Amino acid sequence: MATHAEFNNTTAATEVAATFGSQIKGRTVVITGISPEGIGAATALAVASQEPANLILASRTESKLATVVSDISEKYPAVPIKSIILDLASSDSIKSAAAEINSVADHIDVLINNAGLTLKSRQPVKTPGGTTVDLQFSINHLGTFLFTSLLLPKVIAAGANAPKGSTRVVNVGSHAHRLSPIRFSDYALYRAPYDVPEAERPPTGVSDAMIRSIDGYPGFIGYGQSKTANILHAMELKRRLEKAGANAIAVAVHPGTIDTGLSRDLDEGGRKAIEGTAVNGVFKTLDQGAATTIVGAFDPKLAEVEVEGPLYLADCQYRTVLGAHAADPVAAERLWAETEKMLEITCL
Numbered sequence: 001m002a003t004h005a006e007f008n009n010t011t012a013a014t015e016v017a018a019t020f021g022s023q024i025k026g027r028t029v030v031i032t033g034i035s036p037e038g039i040g041a042a043t044a045l046a047v048a049s050q051e052p053a054n055l056i057l058a059s060r061t062e063s064k065l066a067t068v069v070s071d072i073s074e075k076y077p078a079v080p081i082k083s084i085i086l087d088l089a090s091s092d093s094i095k096s097a098a099a100e101i102n103s104v105a106d107h108i109d110v111l112i113n114n115a116g117l118t119l120k121s122r123q124p125v126k127t128p129g130g131t132t133v134d135l136q137f138s139i140n141h142l143g144t145f146l147f148t149s150l151l152l153p154k155v156i157a158a159g160a161n162a163p164k165g166s167t168r169v170v171n172v173g174s175h176a177h178r179l180s181p182i183r184f185s186d187y188a189l190y191r192a193p194y195d196v197p198e199a200e201r202p203p204t205g206v207s208d209a210m211i212r213s214i215d216g217y218p219g220f221i222g223y224g225q226s227k228t229a230n231i232l233h234a235m236e237l238k239r240r241l242e243k244a245g246a247n248a249i250a251v252a253v254h255p256g257t258i259d260t261g262l263s264r265d266l267d268e269g270g271r272k273a274i275e276g277t278a279v280n281g282v283f284k285t286l287d288q289g290a291a292t293t294i295v296g297a298f299d300p301k302l303a304e305v306e307v308e309g310p311l312y313l314a315d316c317q318y319r320t321v322l323g324a325h326a327a328d329p330v331a332a333e334r335l336w337a338e339t340e341k342m343l344e345i346t347c348l
């Protein structure tokens with residue numbers, strides 16, 4: 001089902017933003033993960049081009065954030081931009097970033113959870129609730145979940161006065177979700193990809209390059225698990241918002257394959273495996289890479305799309321997920337409950 005049939009894998013975010021200019025003008029938008037050579041900066045630039053009321057940019061490296069803010073301000077001096085330091089690996093940083101945002105914004109129309117990373121070496125971390133998890137899961141999912149939970153009252157507040165379905169949380173997931181279901185029995189990836197219950201194994205057809213381990217650590221499987229979590233989080237959040245009667249929806253997107261800082265920790269083999277996922281071997285530009293996020297955040301027609309599973313987009317169009325495990329309502333509910341326990345919080 002196409003909401004804007006003219007958009008495809010080469011459409012640029014700036015073009016999409018111009019199409020949805022009236023949805024962006026006057027709105028308060030929060031975006032995480034802002035670095036000069038990343039999708040987050042391209043997303044922020046596209047939003048800034050359409051006169052948002054407030055652009056709140058949260059990321060972990062102050063100097064990179066400052067460079068992006070200065071670039072955007074130079075191009076769009078009238079857009080009010082607030083920079084926030086946010087390290088999704090630290091509960092304290094997440095809480096203080098969320099408190100700062102909550103103190104300056106009385107509502108949040110769109111929250112774009114774009115920050116994320118990949119790792120090639122094992123870095124287990126203990127959650128506040130005592131579960132040991134992979135650092136990719138901790139940053140990409142747990143940090144994003146906590147940050148979202150703390151901002152949710154302001155998202156719900158925005159929805160109270162907004163057209164139906166225009167208030168949104170967008171999780172930047174990935175087609176890499178197909179690499180792994182949630183490893184409920186082994187969040188830290190101590191066991192080999194197939195040495196877990198059947199429902200937690202990579203589905204048939206995943207290439208050896210993606211399943212490979214370095215020093216016993218299957219990094220891409222860990223990344224895949226974290227991206228499945230981003231999608232299940234969006235799916236369950238959408239369901240719970242609806243159940244709570246809130247006028248807000250949650251969307252997950254796959255940006256495409258873009259040459260960014262994401263591969264910085266990978267070895268040559270890892271980078272080659274990523275290159276292999278680019279359509280016809282061609283990377284999207286940053287502007288093209290941000291396009292699907294802008295559709296997810298602002299296309300008014302998405303509010304009318306009714307789906308059983310996650311509202312998932314790729315190449316600017318609604319798509320079914322590539323792995324059924326990322327559309328499983330039982331897994332989504334279980335992940336939510338286990339995430340709350342890991343973080344020692346209750347959300348919605």
Ligand SMILES: NC(=O)c1ccc[n+]([C@@H]2O[C@H](COP(=O)([O-])OP(=O)(O)OC[C@H]3O[C@@H](n4cnc5c(N)ncnc54)[C@H](OP(=O)(O)O)[C@@H]3O)[C@@H](O)[C@H]2O)c1
Nearest residue numbers: 033034035038039061087088115116174257258260261262
């Ligand atoms: N590039 C692709 O082909 C591709 C494909 C599918 C999905 N994605 C997804 O797209 C999103 C953006 O990635 P990208 O490709 O633009 O990569 P990127 O250039 O590395 O950008 C990731 C951003 O997240 C930030 N970040 C990383 N760890 C963080 C933490 N602990 N706390 C706060 N911020 C943190 C990074 O900040 P620093 O630079 O300061 O570390 C950076 O600003 C990610 O969620 C990624 O999984 C990318």
